[in-house]
Amino acid sequence: MTHCPGLIDERRKERISVRFFSCVCGNRLFFENVQCVGCGARAGFCPVCREVTALHPDGGDIWRCGNRACGARLKLCRNYSEHDVCNACVTEVEAADPAKIFCAACRCNETIPDLSVEGNRAKWARLEAAKRRLFCELNMLNLDFGSAADGCAFPLSFDFKADRSSGSGGFREMDEGEVVYTGHDSGKITINIREADDAEREKLRVILGEKHRTLIGHFRHEIAHYFWEKWFGGSPPPDCIRLFGDPGNPPYQEALERYYNSGPPPDWNRRFISTYATMHPFEDWAETFAFYLDMEASLFTARNLHLLEAALPADFDTRLDTMQEMGIRLNEMNRTMGLPDLVPEIVPAPAREKLRFVDRCVRANGAIANVPVA
Numbered sequence: 001m002t003h004c005p006g007l008i009d010e011r012r013k014e015r016i017s018v019r020f021f022s023c024v025c026g027n028r029l030f031f032e033n034v035q036c037v038g039c040g041a042r043a044g045f046c047p048v049c050r051e052v053t054a055l056h057p058d059g060g061d062i063w064r065c066g067n068r069a070c071g072a073r074l075k076l077c078r079n080y081s082e083h084d085v086c087n088a089c090v091t092e093v094e095a096a097d098p099a100k101i102f103c104a105a106c107r108c109n110e111t112i113p114d115l116s117v118e119g120n121r122a123k124w125a126r127l128e129a130a131k132r133r134l135f136c137e138l139n140m141l142n143l144d145f146g147s148a149a150d151g152c153a154f155p156l157s158f159d160f161k162a163d164r165s166s167g168s169g170g171f172r173e174m175d176e177g178e179v180v181y182t183g184h185d186s187g188k189i190t191i192n193i194r195e196a197d198d199a200e201r202e203k204l205r206v207i208l209g210e211k212h213r214t215l216i217g218h219f220r221h222e223i224a225h226y227f228w229e230k231w232f233g234g235s236p237p238p239d240c241i242r243l244f245g246d247p248g249n250p251p252y253q254e255a256l257e258r259y260y261n262s263g264p265p266p267d268w269n270r271r272f273i274s275t276y277a278t279m280h281p282f283e284d285w286a287e288t289f290a291f292y293l294d295m296e297a298s299l300f301t302a303r304n305l306h307l308l309e310a311a312l313p314a315d316f317d318t319r320l321d322t323m324q325e326m327g328i329r330l331n332e333m334n335r336t337m338g339l340p341d342l343v344p345e346i347v348p349a350p351a352r353e354k355l356r357f358v359d360r361c362v363r364a365n366g367a368i369a370n371v372p373v374a
């Protein structure tokens with residue numbers, strides 16, 4: 001049997017990516033909705049049809065998916081029913097397994113914020129919403145990832161933690177042992193929940209001279225480190241070293257100190273996607289990969305919302321050109337409203353070549369992966 005993988009791939013991605021959904025009452029539903037504002041029905045994400053739909057009570061704690069073509073019997077993710085920080089469901093069958101009372105995204109949590117601290121539940125909810133968007137995109141790209149409960153060979157997990165001494169001023173300046181560093185290590189992504197406080201995050205953005213600092217951006221950056229470790233381990237392929245540099249030289253700690261002491265090289269924008277990408281090959285990969293995820297998510301959302309008329313091109317370079325052209329227009333829209341540029345990045349030729357490499361890695365690994373349920 002022959003088929004056109006490119007075409008099937010793009011159609012599947014359109015279906016799985018973030019888009020508008022509809023309630024049985026005809027009202028529009030959004031990815032994060034927990035209730036339809038039209039008819040008042042409870043709403044949630046059904047893992048079977050992959051739609052955000054109305055949920056109809058079906059006895060006890062069972063809900064039926066409101067999508068008529070689906071009608072799956074569902075339970076709310078435990079973080080939805082108990083803490084209201086999630087809007088995903090689990091199938092009734094799956095929820096019978098105590099390891100799967102949480103949805104695929106919440107199953108990856110190892111440490112959640114201390115809910116006895118005022119404000120932490122709201123911060124946690126913002127983190128989970130960003131994480132669900134990340135998972136949606138990784139599924140769209142057909143990448144293989146997941147929790148230990150899902151039998152993933154390189155399990156992904158999350159720690160959402162707060163600094164032990166709150167109210168400290170700086171970020172890198174704080175004493176060791178007092179601060180939670182946002183980062184990745186061996187499949188574990190740690191996020192300092194301070195990042196979910198808008199005022200705190202904006203303060204850090206200004207201190208660090210960044211164009212954007214967002215929760216979804218943190219997730220996209222850290223998942224890049226996860227995939228480097230999963231795909232390359234300690235031996236990245238020669239092409240990767242040629243483009244991003246040798247991660248052993250200079251060693252990470254040395255590169256980190258140099259970056260925070262001296263800043264990026266003056267000609268950084270002729271070679272890198274961002275200033276932080278100049279710090280070390282690992283960070284160049286993560287910044288480049290995060291931009292790639294920004295691009296893919298934006299293109300599919302734009303396509304699904306009919307902001308782009310033509311079907312998305314399969315070829316990477318045309319996709320990037322489409323993103324940049326769209327970015328110029330959206331930046332002007334944001335400036336009209338006094339907001340920062342939506343797509344601030346300028347992509348110099350060496351960064352474009354790195355992005356092409358990321359695209360090859362995603363396509364190679366996406367093609368062979370199983371699709372996890374989320």
Ligand SMILES: [Zn+2]
Nearest residue numbers: 023025036039
């Ligand atoms: Zn409705």
Ligand SMILES: [Zn+2]
Nearest residue numbers: 046049065070
């Ligand atoms: Zn459904």
Ligand SMILES: [Zn+2]
Nearest residue numbers: 077086103106
């Ligand atoms: Zn959940």
Ligand SMILES: [Zn+2]
Nearest residue numbers: 221225283286
């Ligand atoms: Zn990083």
